[in-house]
Amino acid sequence: MKPVIALVGRPNVGKSTLFNRLTSSRDAIVADFAGLTRDRHYGNGRLGKREYIVIDTGGFEPDASEGIYREMAKQTRQAVAESDVVIFVVDARAGISAQDHEIAQYLRRLGKPTVLVANKAEGMTQGLQLVEFFELGLGEVLPVSSAHGQGVRSMLETALEAIPGLPDLDDEEPEVETGVIRLAVAGRPNVGKSTLINVWLGEERLVAFDLPGTTRDAISVPFEREGQKYELIDTAGLRRKGKVFEAIEKFSVVKTLQAIENAHVVLLLLDATQGVTDQDAHIAGYILESGRAVVLAINKWDAVDAYQREQIERQIETRLAFLKFASLHLISAKKRQGLGPVWKSIAQAHASAMRKMSTPVLTRLLLEAVAFQAPQRSGMFRPKMRYAHQGGMNPPVIVIHGNSLEHVPDAYKRFLEGRFRKAFDLVGTPLRIEFKTSTNPFKE
DSSP states (O other), X not given: OOOEEEEEOSTTSSHHHHHHHHHTSOOSOOOSOTTOOOSOEEEEEEETTEEEEEEEOOOOOTTOOSHHHHHHXXXXXXXXHHOSEEEEEXXXXXXXXXXXXXXXXXXXXXXXXXXXXXESOTTXXXXXXXXXXXXXXXXXXXXXXXXXXXXXXXXXXXXXXXSTXXXXXXXXXXXXXXXEEEEEEEOSTTXXXXXXXXXXXXXXOSOOOSSTTOOOSOEEEEXXXXXXXXXXXXXXXXXXXXXXXXXXXXXXXHXXXXXXXXXXXXXXXXXXTTOOXXXXXXXXXXXXXXXXXXXXXXXOGGGSOHHHHHHHHHHHHHHTGGGTTSOEEEOBTXXXXXXXXXXXXXXXXXXXXXXXXXXXXXXXXXXXXXXXXXOOOBTTBOOEEEEEEEEETTTTEEEEEEESGGGOOHHHHHXXXXXXXXXXXXXXXXXXXXXXXXXXXXXX
16 A cells, blocks of 8 residues: 655645645646645655555644635545645745644644654755744654655655554555546536545535635546446536736646547536526537537536426527537536436447448448438549548548548538447547648659
8 A cells, every 4th residue: 555645734834745745647727726625635756666556635723613714624634644644834934823832732632653853944054943833842854855856765765654554565465447537527617526536426525615716726536437447526516707807827727638639528517596507518619629528517406496497408508509419417516316327328438439440331321321422523523532540539530532621521520420439329529520631753
């Protein structure tokens, strides 16, 4: 088993920067804002042959009793409970604070192995500046600079050594990772994305709060269902550009778009109480452009009346007509209604996105389609299609070779797409058809 390290500290001490340094990634949003991280965020790292898991947490206020700060404190406590060792991060330049004392008191009470780290110590002479942190009662203070990487390796070695009973690498059995389906849950703010994932997991894994924009990062959670491993990705809600006033939210939009591109399947969550908005169509268009398999789900279906339901169905037919290939589900995440069929559609969409199509079958289907309805003549030439083969997966790509194919109209392209979809049972995934025209070697 990989050892688990939790990063804990008050807001804006550099925990997310240290997280990115330890995982050699940019998975955590980093900016000069206090309280940017809200959920706990997992990442994998390696020191030599030793692999480990790092948990990034939000600014910790142990005594927070209301609002979003209470939810963030709950997430941090859960991260500490899951960890083997805690790295308590303080700000070497700002000095010690009352909140640092509260966190230190909480960690001492738990008795969990803890390493005290003074971040932002670049250019500072070790000694007198760090003396004040000894009053926290957590032992030696390790000066580091997460932004520049100074002292991070020795800090990591100290943290791993502090884990009691950590087996040698030679004694551990290698972990074999099977195929994992990456599932991103996307949508506008406050449609219930975090609530849905919490229901699936059976725990309050993500902060679910009645405030748009609670989730600011793309949070990844491992999950297994009926023997199939998933990686659930809760994304920040995407607003219209004109509504993104905070620089924090601009970072979140970037992370959400990256999460969609890296996913195998995207569950696009809509809000029944607000209908299908232009922003929903914008997000759906981006998913389509990215080529990801997609499943549609309308949340809060129990909260609308018959008239509103009829209006939503009409809006889907008009505003999301380009997603006709996607399955549609009517659910209530809060009341756990209609969630079972969603998993079947997710599995079907993933299978369709990864479908293998043989060249002989594709060519036969192509010739049958041409025999049923030939492409329209363009001037003196009629496009002639010779054979087809698969050019990629996720999304499936079919490459058709022939002569004068640049004259094939879009309507005929949609006709071919329908024939291929029906033959290979492609549901929930975009299908791209590319034409390649043969050139005449004696043209010149």
